[in-house]
Amino acid sequence: MLATRIRRWKPVALATAAVLAGLTAPALTATPAAATTTAYDTTYYRDAVGKTGTALKSSLHTIISSQNKLSYAALWEALKVTDQDPNNSGNVILLYSGKSRSKSLNGGDVGDWNREHVWAISHGDLTTSTGPGTDLHHIRPEDVQVNSIRGNKDFDNGGGTFTNSGGSLTDSDSFEPRDAVKGDVARMILYMAVRYEGDDAWADLEPNDRVANGSAPYTGRLSVLKQWNEQDPPDAFEERRNQVVYDTYQKNRNPFIDHPEWVEAIW
Template sequence: MLATRIRRWKSVALATTAVLVGITAPTLTATPAAATTTAYDSTYYKNAVGKTGSSLKSSLHTIISANVSKISYSAVWNALKVTDQDPNNSSNVILMYSGASRSKSLNGGAVGDWNREHVWAKSHGDFGEVTGPGTDLHHLRPADVTVNSIRGNKDFDNGGSTVSGGGGSLTDSDSFEPRDADKGDVARMILYMAVRYDGGDGFADLEPNEKVNNGSAPYIGKLSVLKAWNEQDPPSAFEEKRNQVIYDTYQHNRNPFIDHPEWVEAIW
């Protein structure tokens, strides 16, 4: 489906050497995502490849907004049962934030159920559950009802106290930090929304910023943290398959940051 990605990470040898000689090792961070090649570069992405900055963002907006099929909010239930199916148990879905595998039949609003999480919180831009941003599968994921409620409409940032049942997620009064395995997913979903919905289609112009506690403004932070998460947690096979299913079966558009995670740094 997609060519193998090549990613380079800073060696841990420096840290090991530091311990041996009794000095403090510097903090190690991931290098920017290496350029990738996909099966869609000469077709779907042909007008974006090679561009950077606002030119790349504009080209991607045009690409991912063209000929898109939209579904109703009620139809999202069944769509998520397909897009987020547990690869090891076809009767279950994998839940965002917790990573738990739960029966597809337990969709609803009660404790122990899973519901439809808007990763770009719907109050950030006041689009609710309207067909369009409110039903866009690229940022809708199944999540445990209780964990979803704890996340609420909080912005994304590092730090906080452990979320019960959250798989290692953390939260404080104004932000939410997903478990490590979902950090890149969150970043790429948020940045997809910022490119897809630019204010030109009757909805708010969604943008990331460097704040938390954005409230009802059409912003979500923190951009610097989201960029770091994109580097730290590259696209997984599950995320790539999900992108493909949405493209093939439902909306017929792609999240470009799953196919090309290096485009995050190229734009922002």
């Protein structure tokens, strides 16, 4: 079951049906994230609650590093469960475009959906070997062509629209997801920065406040990601996804979905 939680107010314009369907939401205004309480605070997060700064980041790293790992091939079937359209069990919701597409159309052809790495593989040479490049917490279904347009661009505000954008924008060196998933993207990026600290075979992943990071193990822009976390709090779709990843696949959680206020507490 989903954790019981005390959550901050979300603008009425983000009607529940629209959020669950992945539709583009109106532009939002950032407000400070209020503290949340979950059923996991006395168990899973027991050693993190009450901490801030580097102590909180370190504690969360230890907690979420205990996980089951999936192969790259296994992601296909997992995504059909984690990102299922709540209004059509035969479809998945595509992250950036917001479209609902048949689960059977997974592949590499035009009209298919494939596996989008929100933390781009090239930012730290993640590869598709079992590890950060197969971590389900930052991999989402997306239209093949939209995925290619995003490429390995960092995240920032601004840019122009494109085919099947769903409200997402892009320019030469950055990508802005549609309003309804801006917070989702921010929380996925910051999860990766806490989970992968360079104490295993992989790079130390960190957010920074620039774009065009290339192959460096950084993703930006942090100041914008923090704004997006405030503007677009976790919704029912994102919370369900976090729970499914925890219960069925990796046995670890994205702490910033459970506690979005921890973003500001760390960064």
